Amino acid sequence: LAKNCRENRTCAVDGCEQTHHELLHSSTPRESANRTDPSSVQRGMLAKGNGKGALLQIVRARAYGPDGTHALVNCLLDTGVQVSFIRKDIAEALGLTGFYEKVRLET
Known part of the structure; x- marks a missing residue:
């Protein structure tokens, strides 16, 4: 589950900086x-x-x-x-x- 994830990488899509994988970002794909x-x-x-x-x-x-x-x-x-x-x-x-x-x- 996401709340138990130990990965501390932030999203790099459009300066989002939340802690989710880029593929899970809600912005429209390039x-x-x-x-x-x-x-x-x-x-x-x-x-x-x-x-x-x-x-x-x-x-x-x-x-x-x-x-x-x-x-x-x-x-x-x-x-x-x-x-x-x-x-x-x-x-x-x-x-x-x-x-x-x-x-x-x-x-």
């Missing part, structure tokens, strides 16, 4: 310089299944690397997971770093 024009964004959702089991939520998205490099990817959405994975070839192409873990997926 606009990103690389923000995509909302009128150019295509939205869609596909639920794909084989008729024998659960449907999988899949969405097409653009993944960005730290230098702005991007790739069009298919994302499997699973609200029950606690980690995210990316294919090794995509991570390398985007210049991403992280832990390598071999994962086997079966249907």
